[in-house]
Amino acid sequence: MIRTLIGVAAVATLAACTSDARPKSASSDAPSRNPGKAYDRNPYPSTYRAYPGVPTLVTNVTIFDGEGGRIDGGSVLFRDGRIVEVGQSIAAPDGATVIDGQGKYVTPGVIDVHSHLGDYPSPGVDAHSDGNEATGPVTAEVWAEHSVWPQDPGFSRALTNGGVTTLQILPGSANLFGGRSVTLKNVYARTMQGMKFPGAPYGLKMACGENPKRVYGGKGRMPSTRMGNIAVDRGTWAKAQDYRRRWDRYEKDGGEAPTRDIAMDTLRGVLAGEIIVHNHCYRADEMAIVLDMAKEFGYKVGTFHHAVEAYKIADLLKANGTCAAVWADWWGFKMESYDAIQENLAILEREGACAMIHSDDANGIQRLNQEIAKVRAAAKRAGYDIPEERAWRWAAITPARALGIDQVTGSLKPGKMADVVLWNGNPFSVYTRPEKVWIDGAMMYDALDPKKRPVSDFELGQPGEGDVK
Amino acid sequence: MKRLLLAAAALTAFPAAAQTVAFTNARLVIGDGSAPVEDGTVVVRDGRVVAAGRGVSVPAGVPVVDAGGRYVTPGIFAGFTRMGIVEVDGVSEANDAGAGNTPFNASIDVVPGVNPRTSAITLNRAEGITRAVVAPQARGSIFAGQGAIIDLGADMDAVTKPRAFQFMEYGETGASRGGGSRPAAYAMLKNILFEVRDYARVPGSFADRGKDALLTRADAQALVPVVNGQVPLLVHVERASDILTILGLKREVPALKLVLVGASEGWMVAPQIAAAGVPVLASALADLPASFEQLAATQSNIGRMQKAGVTVGIGMINDDEARQARLVKQYAGNLVALNKIPGASGLDWGQAFAAISSKPAEAMGMGTEFGSLRTGRRGDLVMWDGDPLEIGSAAVRVYIDGIEQPLITRQDKLKQRYLDPKEGVLPKAYER
Numbered sequence: 001m002i003r004t005l006i007g008v009a010a011v012a013t014l015a016a017c018t019s020d021a022r023p024k025s026a027s028s029d030a031p032s033r034n035p036g037k038a039y040d041r042n043p044y045p046s047t048y049r050a051y052p053g054v055p056t057l058v059t060n061v062t063i064f065d066g067e068g069g070r071i072d073g074g075s076v077l078f079r080d081g082r083i084v085e086v087g088q089s090i091a092a093p094d095g096a097t098v099i100d101g102q103g104k105y106v107t108p109g110v111i112d113v114h115s116h117l118g119d120y121p122s123p124g125v126d127a128h129s130d131g132n133e134a135t136g137p138v139t140a141e142v143w144a145e146h147s148v149w150p151q152d153p154g155f156s157r158a159l160t161n162g163g164v165t166t167l168q169i170l171p172g173s174a175n176l177f178g179g180r181s182v183t184l185k186n187v188y189a190r191t192m193q194g195m196k197f198p199g200a201p202y203g204l205k206m207a208c209g210e211n212p213k214r215v216y217g218g219k220g221r222m223p224s225t226r227m228g229n230i231a232v233d234r235g236t237w238a239k240a241q242d243y244r245r246r247w248d249r250y251e252k253d254g255g256e257a258p259t260r261d262i263a264m265d266t267l268r269g270v271l272a273g274e275i276i277v278h279n280h281c282y283r284a285d286e287m288a289i290v291l292d293m294a295k296e297f298g299y300k301v302g303t304f305h306h307a308v309e310a311y312k313i314a315d316l317l318k319a320n321g322t323c324a325a326v327w328a329d330w331w332g333f334k335m336e337s338y339d340a341i342q343e344n345l346a347i348l349e350r351e352g353a354c355a356m357i358h359s360d361d362a363n364g365i366q367r368l369n370q371e372i373a374k375v376r377a378a379a380k381r382a383g384y385d386i387p388e389e390r391a392w393r394w395a396a397i398t399p400a401r402a403l404g405i406d407q408v409t410g411s412l413k414p415g416k417m418a419d420v421v422l423w424n425g426n427p428f429s430v431y432t433r434p435e436k437v438w439i440d441g442a443m444m445y446d447a448l449d450p451k452k453r454p455v456s457d458f459e460l461g462q463p464g465e466g467d468v469k
Numbered sequence: 470m471k472r473l474l475l476a477a478a479a480l481t482a483f484p485a486a487a488q489t490v491a492f493t494n495a496r497l498v499i500g501d502g503s504a505p506v507e508d509g510t511v512v513v514r515d516g517r518v519v520a521a522g523r524g525v526s527v528p529a530g531v532p533v534v535d536a537g538g539r540y541v542t543p544g545i546f547a548g549f550t551r552m553g554i555v556e557v558d559g560v561s562e563a564n565d566a567g568a569g570n571t572p573f574n575a576s577i578d579v580v581p582g583v584n585p586r587t588s589a590i591t592l593n594r595a596e597g598i599t600r601a602v603v604a605p606q607a608r609g610s611i612f613a614g615q616g617a618i619i620d621l622g623a624d625m626d627a628v629t630k631p632r633a634f635q636f637m638e639y640g641e642t643g644a645s646r647g648g649g650s651r652p653a654a655y656a657m658l659k660n661i662l663f664e665v666r667d668y669a670r671v672p673g674s675f676a677d678r679g680k681d682a683l684l685t686r687a688d689a690q691a692l693v694p695v696v697n698g699q700v701p702l703l704v705h706v707e708r709a710s711d712i713l714t715i716l717g718l719k720r721e722v723p724a725l726k727l728v729l730v731g732a733s734e735g736w737m738v739a740p741q742i743a744a745a746g747v748p749v750l751a752s753a754l755a756d757l758p759a760s761f762e763q764l765a766a767t768q769s770n771i772g773r774m775q776k777a778g779v780t781v782g783i784g785m786i787n788d789d790e791a792r793q794a795r796l797v798k799q800y801a802g803n804l805v806a807l808n809k810i811p812g813a814s815g816l817d818w819g820q821a822f823a824a825i826s827s828k829p830a831e832a833m834g835m836g837t838e839f840g841s842l843r844t845g846r847r848g849d850l851v852m853w854d855g856d857p858l859e860i861g862s863a864a865v866r867v868y869i870d871g872i873e874q875p876l877i878t879r880q881d882k883l884k885q886r887y888l889d890p891k892e893g894v895l896p897k898a899y900e901r
Contacts, residue, residue: 122757123764153758161756161768210559312897314890331880332588332792334559341880343888351890362757370799370860377861382884424809430802430860433810447810459758463709463737464765468813469756 036250036257039265041274044145046196048185050440055079057092058422061101066108066396066411070389076106078418081441086412099436105427107392108411109165109186109419109437111399112365113278113325114305114358117155118148118169118184118192122362122458132172133179137216137223138236140204141263142179144171148192151456154362157469159186160445160453161366163421163434166197166410168403170205170305173280174215176223176233178205180266181278183403187439188454201404203302204270206233207280208290209336230289237297240267276302276404278325282336284309291320303402305358308340314351323354323402327364328371328378345394346379349386356398368395373428388428417441488516488871491527492852495536500543500826500841504819511541513848516871521842534866540857542822544599544849544869546840547794548750548829549703549730549784552589552601553619553627554582555791566791567606567613575661575695576687577614578632579605585627588879589792594621595876596795597857597864599849600629600839602750602784602829604703604730607638611647611654612661615691616703618835620849622869633833634701634728635692640711640762655714657683662722665692698724701834703750705730705786708762709737716745728832731755731786732774733766736814739777748832749774750784753800753824771804771824772814782829797825802858821858848872 056078063071065086075090076083092098119131130147133139148169158164164186171178181203184195208229217224223232243264250258269275277294281287281304294301303323304310308331310317310324317324324345331340348355357372359365372391379386400410409417418441425432437445446452455466490513497509499521511521512531527533556563565582583603584590593601600620607613618630638646639654647654661684668675668689677686694700704715706729719725729735729749735742742749751771758764774781783797784790801824807815816824823840830840839847848871855862867874886900893900 123760125760157756311887312890329793330789331592332557333789335557338557339883341884341887343884347887347890362759363754366754366756367799367803373860377863380861381863382888428860430799430858431806431809433806450812459764462758462764463734464758464767467765467767468769468807468810469767 033254035252036254038251039260041269044143044193044196046198047191047193048187048189048196048198050081051187051442051444053078053081053418053438053441053443055093055096056099056438056441057090057096058099058101058106059090061422062105062426063412064105064107064389064392065413066392067413068390068393070387076412076420078420078438078441081418083412083414083416083418083420085414099422101422104425104435105423105432106412107163107421107423107427108396108409109421109439110163110368110395111403111410112158112164112167112359112368112395113303113356113399113402114360115158115167115169115365116172116360117158117167117362117365118150118152119144119171120362121149121152122154132174134172134174134215137175137212137232138177138263139171139175139179140177140236140266142171143182144169144179144205145182145192145196148182148184148195150189150192150195151458153456153459154365155186155188156454156456157362158365159437160434160447160469162368163423163427163437164365164368165419165421165437165439166400166403166405167365168203168278170203170278173205173207173211176207176212176229177236177263177267178207180275181205183405185439187444188456197405199405199408202266202269202275203278203403204266204275205278205280208286209280209282210334211280226286230293233293234296236267237293237299240264240271241297244268244271270299271297273300276402278303278305280305282306282308284312288313288316291316291322306337306360308337308344310353310355311341311344311347314348314353317348318351318353321354323356323398324348325356325358325399325402327360328357328374342374342378343382345375346382346384346386350384354398354401356394356402358399369427369432370430373430376428388426391428487873488848489514489531490848490868490871490873491531491533492536492541492850493527493533494538495541495852496538497521497842498540498542498819498822498857499843500823501843502819502823502827505540507538509541511842511850513850513868513871516848518842518844518846518848520844534852536852539865540853540855542851542853542857543826543840543842543846544851544867545597545794545797545825546782546827546830547593547598547601547785547797548782548825548832549786549790550601550603550794551606551791552593552621552794553584553587553603554579554605555589556584556587558791567608569608571609572682572685574607574610574688575612575614575635576685576691577605579603579614579617580628580631583617583619583627585622585625589794590621590627591623592792592878592880593794594623594867594874595864595878597798597851597853597867598794599851599867599869600830601794602634602833604634604636607636607642607646609646611638611643611657612636612688612692613638618833620869622872623875630835632700634703635695636703636730637705639704639706639715640708641760642705651711659721660684661692662696665689665696669693669696696722696724698726701726701728703728703730707731707733707760709734709765711762712738713741716741716747719745726834730784733763733770735779736767736770736773737765739774739779742774743778748780748782750829750832751781752786752788753783753797754803768803768807769814772807772816775816775820776814780828780831781824782832783824784829798858799860801825802860805858818858
């Protein structure tokens, strides 16, 4: 049911950005004309269907609601795929499965805003290397979803060890404009469309810094410097503005259809506010330049990813309303990661900037809860004590907002998707693992039931098939 | 560690008895796999442990630290790293882990590359890592060269034991370095072993055939102690069948002292590894079929090998091993977590701690020197503000050879500068 609602909502949003934005003024002397035909904004639609669940009440459990709320010894009820109620005490409805959560914790499912599962799947052989279209610095025309292999064994590890229920799959960072991202439900399906998060907006992956200049400088072409990066970016945005003008006019007034450019469709979507920019960027000074570039061309940077120096400009990020998605403790693997500190996320939080944890890693995605614990501990030693329930936002409502899906998931608010993890202890402890994971109210993992442990096609018949992993 | 110099230079707080110290009232971890003991005492004299346990008395004149019930443990022994030879991985000038343009392989010795001032040493010292196995990377051959054991002390003498082992790649990386297939790599290996025997018989008659040779004179010389069993041969190998191939080498060269590195599929052939008496420096949390040689990878690997009787410590290979040795604590804690998952095989707390202290030291044949607080071991110890395997616990005092170490890092200084990110009356460059 909720799927339908989101679908409708998304369509309405898209409509608002195109046909509704059709004021009558047009050009002064133009006679009234038939509007042009808009191209399809959603040609590879989600076919995700929630699996059936049973009404479930978890009692006597510690709850982090994902938005900063906490209830000790509380209860969570979900039914028909949605959160029904969260409170201190909830009477069990008839027919509900009741789980005693004594000593355990319930949280919304972990949301990873930065993953390459599916486009850099396991095994990591060349034949599977589908994340970087590193043949030109501007490839806004590629869509990560066209690379996603839904049989990546990594999805199962993210689910069973990490409690990950939603994740954004991004193109890599070789290119300045890497292409479109896709947001997935972490439920195996035969097709990418079957995993696609219904109604989630698209993202555009951009990259600044070392990667694009290294990849293309190494090929003897532009960009080979940071100034080259920005020059190519600006030239591309200028074209996008022109493209947008032509298509807006055509969709409003009709006439001869402008030439279609798949790359420019995406950038037009960004300029129209339909597509969210996810910008790989490490250094503080470069993020500041990108923020000005966004103003210059009239778009917004949704989230800087990796952002190891975000702490240096926490106030600037806050003023611009741009988020930072960061690691807890990665550092020193390349020059632009040299100034990483474990307090990065904590400083952003204290300054009131939008910040969250992310993985960018098929192993790291299995322990985002532990990464948050590292940040909390470092912050506490620096004199800033962040409550557990507040810190859980970094893997819940904050990434949901960054992905534009916070109305439907990312917290345990009634009516939202029942994406829920029952942890067998405090999720900030190294000794804790997910015990059960529900997605849209369907139990997709149960540590106590080997039949509730997904095994991708690739792992069938292989050594270790169905092992605990 | 040059004891006297450091004592004078860096540790003015403990000038006289710098290598002698006792901790009392500790939750004491010996590091040998046993559970922590409450109200424990450890005494270090002249840089070595003289006693540790309950009811140990502190001799007169030994400076005493009251641990206040906190954990005191042996320093972490990082089982496989590239620490000290890399400052920034992606900056070739600051990365001495491997060399692609040299005729030399087995003879490469990491020691001239070890820089005690690398940020990774400072950072990992502050996180309670006190010793590390440092291995070169294989580029031009299956043989990478000779690795060292280092300490992470804040002096200029990091190398505890130079040329402590030879490192070799087998499996997929070995196949690539050995010509393009496992059989080719194996042929290279056998040929090199023949050549080494020739060299060992009459070193003077071994003609150095220069750059075109399959084995230079220097490489042959470096491999003689390996073939003689005087120096361990660490072999990176993941696939179960590759592990058996490598174990089979002992039939050809009985004196070989093998140590397996990585060993993602070790659990499948754990009885054979145990029977061969070959220790393992294993990846702890590799659980993805990241390659075709790791199809059966599982976090239960170490637990299963341990239960089969294999000596297994945690190592890190192809896992940020130049900088992130500190993560072994988290890895060990995760192995404890597995005990609550039906079907998984974890370690109990004492075993998990041993997997980052005594076990890797034993795997390197150095268990009598490092990795535990048993009598006679080096005075490498750490006092923690919490459970050292739990996320976020910090080392509050770190001793190497009985000498207290500074724990301030470059990251600490960046943090101090930017706790308030806004610029003040002067630019940030003036704040420190």
